[in-house]
């Protein structure tokens with residue numbers, strides 16, 4: 666039995682263009698325990714998406730390592746790589762771009778089942794799709810429809826269903842609600858929070874919005890110009906920031922005190938409190 670973190674990033678460095686140019690990621694260390702919800706915050710251009718791309722092998726780091734379940738993801742081949750591609754799922758920022766407009770919801774959600782040999786026959790697949798759509802709060806009857814007939818929030822639920830149907834151990838979300846109306850952001854965040862609480866799914870959550878991270882994530886890292894300036898328990902980092910940059914982020918978007926927030930009826934960012 667391994668006891669280390671599910672995801673461990675060490676000394677990760679990534680440059681674009683000249684190797685001596687500015688670093689998109691500069692000596693990044695992160696550790697994400699299994700079963701936790703981990704938040705990564707930082708302003709636009711700080712390197713959040715680049716880090717995610719290095720985690721899921723869409724970019725190759727210049728140096729450093731990404732260990733998933735103790736194994737270097739950039740060294741994976743064959744069967745272990747296929748397993749990694751099932752166990753680590755990504756939910757992208759824009760559900761208008763990430764769903765194939767010519768595929769039905771059933772096809773979109775069952776694709777991963779087929780790719781990973783989890784499919785069984787058509788009836789089994791349909792049953793699994795039906796169940797996961799119900800889990801994310803969509804009517805299974807809608808599975809014959811195309812993405813165009815869904816709202817942004819519903820599309821993001823479809824993207825979450827597609828990610829969850831293959832049974833991932835890590836769900837990586839790159840600003841999953843920033844393209845949505847404020848009124849539906851809270852519904853999608855509450856869905857992720859409920860999945861995390863009910864199933865112990867490990868979540869790596871990237872956001873601009875500190876209030877969302879405060880609501881969802883036990884641990885947070887603050888990224889600035891490719892450097893992690895501060896990390897730790899969210900309550901501690903947001904409640905008593907040690908770094909000037911964290912303070913600036915907090916000042917720019919005041920986040921509600923969790924106790925006051927629970928008592929308040931109209932929260933900033935349309936956030937709902939969790940049950």
Ligand SMILES: Nc1ncnc2c1ncn2[C@@H]1O[C@H](COP(=O)(O)OP(=O)(O)OP(=O)(O)O)[C@@H](O)[C@H]1O
Nearest residue numbers: 681682689707708709710711712713714715716873
């Ligand atoms: N393919 C690329 N080629 C060149 N530079 C890139 C590339 N991808 C990212 N960068 C640069 O790396 C830096 C980090 O970009 P990244 O997209 O990771 O930031 P981010 O924190 O995700 O920003 P946002 O909040 O706007 O999504 C930026 O300076 C960006 O211009």
Ligand SMILES: [Mg+2]
Nearest residue numbers: 713714715839
């Ligand atoms: Mg980004």
